[in-house]
Amino acid sequence: MAIKFATDEWIKALCAQLNANEAYAQAAKDWEGDFYFIVEPEGSLTETIYLYMDLWHGKCREAFATKNPDERNPAYRMSAPMSTWRKVIEKQLDPIQGMMTRKLKLKGDMMRVMKVPKAAIEIVNSCTKIETEFLE
Amino acid sequence: MWYFRTPEIVFGEDALSHLDELEGQRAFIVTDPTLASLGFVEVIQKHLRAAGMESAVFAEVEPDPSLQTVRRGAQTMREFGPDWIIGLGGGSSMDAAKAMWFLYENPEADPAGINPFDKLGLRRKARLIAIPTTSGTGAETTWYLVLTDLESRRKLALLNPEIMPDIAIVDPSLVINLPPQITADTGMDALTHAVEAYISTWHNDFSDGLSLKAIQLIFEYLPRAYADGGDAEAREKMHNAATIAGMAFGNSVTGLAHAMGHTMGAVWHIPHGRAVGLALPYVLEFTRAEAGERLAEIVCFLGMEPEPAGRAAYVLAHRIRELMRRIGQPVTLPELGISADDFESALAELTEKTELDASALTNARMATTAEIERLYRYAFAGKEVDF
Ligand SMILES: [Zn+2]
Numbered sequence: 001m002a003i004k005f006a007t008d009e010w011i012k013a014l015c016a017q018l019n020a021n022e023a024y025a026q027a028a029k030d031w032e033g034d035f036y037f038i039v040e041p042e043g044s045l046t047e048t049i050y051l052y053m054d055l056w057h058g059k060c061r062e063a064f065a066t067k068n069p070d071e072r073n074p075a076y077r078m079s080a081p082m083s084t085w086r087k088v089i090e091k092q093l094d095p096i097q098g099m100m101t102r103k104l105k106l107k108g109d110m111m112r113v114m115k116v117p118k119a120a121i122e123i124v125n126s127c128t129k130i131e132t133e134f135l136e
Numbered sequence: 137m138w139y140f141r142t143p144e145i146v147f148g149e150d151a152l153s154h155l156d157e158l159e160g161q162r163a164f165i166v167t168d169p170t171l172a173s174l175g176f177v178e179v180i181q182k183h184l185r186a187a188g189m190e191s192a193v194f195a196e197v198e199p200d201p202s203l204q205t206v207r208r209g210a211q212t213m214r215e216f217g218p219d220w221i222i223g224l225g226g227g228s229s230m231d232a233a234k235a236m237w238f239l240y241e242n243p244e245a246d247p248a249g250i251n252p253f254d255k256l257g258l259r260r261k262a263r264l265i266a267i268p269t270t271s272g273t274g275a276e277t278t279w280y281l282v283l284t285d286l287e288s289r290r291k292l293a294l295l296n297p298e299i300m301p302d303i304a305i306v307d308p309s310l311v312i313n314l315p316p317q318i319t320a321d322t323g324m325d326a327l328t329h330a331v332e333a334y335i336s337t338w339h340n341d342f343s344d345g346l347s348l349k350a351i352q353l354i355f356e357y358l359p360r361a362y363a364d365g366g367d368a369e370a371r372e373k374m375h376n377a378a379t380i381a382g383m384a385f386g387n388s389v390t391g392l393a394h395a396m397g398h399t400m401g402a403v404w405h406i407p408h409g410r411a412v413g414l415a416l417p418y419v420l421e422f423t424r425a426e427a428g429e430r431l432a433e434i435v436c437f438l439g440m441e442p443e444p445a446g447r448a449a450y451v452l453a454h455r456i457r458e459l460m461r462r463i464g465q466p467v468t469l470p471e472l473g474i475s476a477d478d479f480e481s482a483l484a485e486l487t488e489k490t491e492l493d494a495s496a497l498t499n500a501r502m503a504t505t506a507e508i509e510r511l512y513r514y515a516f517a518g519k520e521v522d523f
Contacts, residue, residue, distance in 0.1 A: 023504065027492065094337060096497075100252050101137045110251045117494050121502070 002133040005089070006039040006082065008065040010130065011051040015063035017126035018055075024122035025058035031116050032056050033108070034072065038079035044135045045082050055119075076108035086134050089127045095120045140342040140387050141297060143266070143277055143304045147376055151307035152267075155183035162190045164218035164262075166209060166233035167225050168197045171269060176310065180224060180267070192216045194236075197225065201232040203247060203285045203292070210239035222265045223301070226322075227273030227408075230266045231281040234299045237264050247283060250294040258298045266301040269310045271361075271374040272322025272409055274329055274382020276304035291402065293494070300386075306379045308372035313365045319374075320463040323358040324413025326350065326378040327456070328393050331416060333385035334434060335427035336498045346384040348437045353377035355438060355459060362463040392503060393419040395493035396511070402489065403482050406472060414466055417453035418511055419499070421521035424449030426500035450520065468518035479516050486512055 003010045018024050037051040052072050054062040080088075084103050087093035096117055098104040106113065113120070146154040163184050165177060172195035184191045194209045213221070213236055221240070223233025235247050241258050250256065266276035275281070279300035283292045314322075330350035333343055354377050360370035396419070397412030404411075420431060428445030435441075435448050435455075443451045457467045466472040469479060487509045490496060496503065503511065507523070514521050 026505065094498075097138060097338065101139075103137065106253070110253045111249060114251050117497055118492055121497050 002131045004133050004135065005085065006045065006049040006051065006065065006135075010132065011037075011053065011063045011065050013130045014123075014126060015053065015060040017129050018060045018123065021122055021126050024119060024126060027058075027118035027122055028055060028116055029058040031058075031112070031119060033076055033112065034074040036069070036072070036074050036077045036079075037085075038077055039085060040079055040081045042081040042083060076106065076113070078104055078106045080104045082135065088124060089132060091124065091128060095124055138338075138340060138387075139297070140340070141279065141300055142383050142386070143301045145277075145304050145306060145379060145383075147306040147379070148372065149308065151305050152179065152183055152309070154303070154305055155180065155265075156186040158184070158187045158189065158220060160187070160189055160219040162192070162216060162218045163220040163222055164213050164216055165191060165193045165195075165222045165224055166197060166236060167193065167195050167223075167229050168199075169195050171195070171225050171229070176224065176269065180222065189220070192218070197229045197232040199228050200282075200284045200291075201228050201235070203235075203283050204287075206232055206235040206247065206283060207239065210236040210243075213240045214243065217261075219262050220265060221262050222267060223276075224267045224269065226268070226270040227275040227282075230268065230273070230275040230301075231283065233264060233266070234281045234301075235283055235294075237262065238299065247294065248285070248292050250296050250299070252295050252297070254296070256296055256298045259302075263302040265303045265305060267305045267307070267310065268375070268378070270314065270318060270322045271311050271371075271378040272325040274326065274378055274385060276301055276306070277379055277382035278386040280386070304379060306375055308368065308375045311371050311375050312368065314371075316362050316365060316464070319358070319362050319365065320465050321407040321409035321413075322378070323354060323361070323374060323409070323463065324416075324460065324465055325409030326374070326381045327354045327358070327459075328397070328409070328412040328416045329385040329390060330354065330377075330381040331420070331434065331452075331456075332390040332393055333381070333388045335420075335423065335430050335500050336385075336389050336391045337500055338388045338498055339430070340388055343384040343388040346380050347388075348434065350377045350381035350384060351434060352438060353380070355455075358459065359462045389498045390495045391419065391499035392422070392490075392496050392511075395490045395496035395499075396486075396508075396515075398493050398495065399486050399489040403486060404472075404474065404478075410465060410472070413460060414469070414472060414515065415511075417456045417467070418515050418521050420449045420453045420456075422503065422507070422511060422523075423499060423501045424521075453520075469512075469516040470518075474516070476516075479512075483509060483512060
């Protein structure tokens with residue numbers, strides 16, 4: 001059954017997909033950092049949603065959705081409106097090109113992210129495995 | 137949304153005379169000892185004098201330039217205080233000039249920190265001219281550079297749009313009579329840039345035409361430039377083709393052949409162009425389904441019989457191997473001088489490094505670990521890829 005994007009259920013499903021993704025585990029094996037994937041309000045989404053993910057040496061240790069930006073203080077924050085996230089998840093926007101054109105705004109240590117581009121691509125690959133329903 | 141970026145390109149016979157028109161006071165030339173000894177630097181300096189400019193030279197760039205050399209060069213550059221910087225040479229000299237320029241403008245900064253997202257603040261003190269003396273790397277048009285850190289023994293691949301040269305001078309007099317081996321190696325690099333740019337996941341309308349034209353020029357003129365180093369027309373066409381291919385891949389990146397080539401170059405210390413060229417036909421066969429339509433377009437553009445998308449990869453790969461044989465390039469790993477023992481002992485490292493190379497990510501078909509290993513096995517056996 002399709003899972004609604006930007007929900008607690010969806011980010012937990014992504015966490016599970018990542019933990020089953022061998023290529024991701026390999027690409028991110030020396031990497032650690034926690035993220036807010038921030039979904040900015042657009043269309044019927046009226047409030048900002050913060051999707052938290054703790055990525056640790058090729059595994060996802062924790063994931064949840066919140067509306068409270070202060071719930072955690074992650075090392076990285078990547079933000080975009082709903083429609084841009086949709087393009088990434090549906091592979092119409094390459095995440096690296098998205099960052100370079102600032103469609104995806106990333107705050108945090110850029111150099112550490114650039115060292116593992118393959119991990120970024122594999123996160124997107126895992127997203128595509130979730131049957132996702134988008135709010136219009 | 138994406139960008140198409142290119143320097144101003146000055147090309148053709150006597151293109152170097154553009155230097156006579158430069159406005160500025162002081163130019164700093166970055167090059168290697170060989171070019172300095174061949175008298176190329178004096179030619180450049182003569183033009184700079186005609187422009188009323190003073191010049192200084194740093195001729196210590198080594199192949200695979202190091203962070204340490206670049207720091208030394210930047211120090212000399214600061215003492216001279218140029219308003220123009222000229223990178224003269226192959227990819228190494230042009231990359232070294234880019235890095236020295238960055239350090240000249242930002243004395244406190246660490247080049248290892250160059251990333252595509254930050255503002256570098258270049259062009260406050262000087263602008264950059266790139267003058268290639270081989271026909272291959274395309275570094276005169278790209279915003280990409282590679283340095284080696286001798287301390288950590290790591291290669292740093294750095295990119296930022298600001299690091300692109302302002303002017304590229306593509307003068308064929310600088311490549312006349314290049315030795316055949318260098319012609320072949322660098323020519324295969326240019327061909328691989330053009331083909332990979334056309335089928336990468338970042339390909340775009342603005343770079344596509346450049347790819348096709350470069351591929352056409354290389355098929356026609358590389359064998360001639362290889363057979364007769366003094367063939368002026370072939371030299372000029374190849375020199376243009378390499379820069380055109382540079383403009384293509386500079387805006388739409390490369391693919392898996394470059395990931396494999398970078399890795400083989402690092403593991404076995406073989407020239408970049410020879411390594412990427414060897415990988416290219418295998419990668420095209422591997423990518424036959426995902427890039428089939430686009431490879432069929434290349435086949436058509438070359439004036440060959442139209443092929444169904446499913447066959448185009450094999451036809452083009454065959455055509456490329458034919459070209460490679462004509463110019464004495466290896467098409468299998470044993471022909472490259474790799475023994476079975478060397479191959480088996482390196483295979484795990486080759487596979488792992490290739491998978492993590494950023495160029496592997498923009499291939500139209502993303503290869504798994506097992507597929508990369510198989511590709512190397514096929515390249516060793518010289519077998520057509522069928523998986
Ligand atoms: Zn190359």
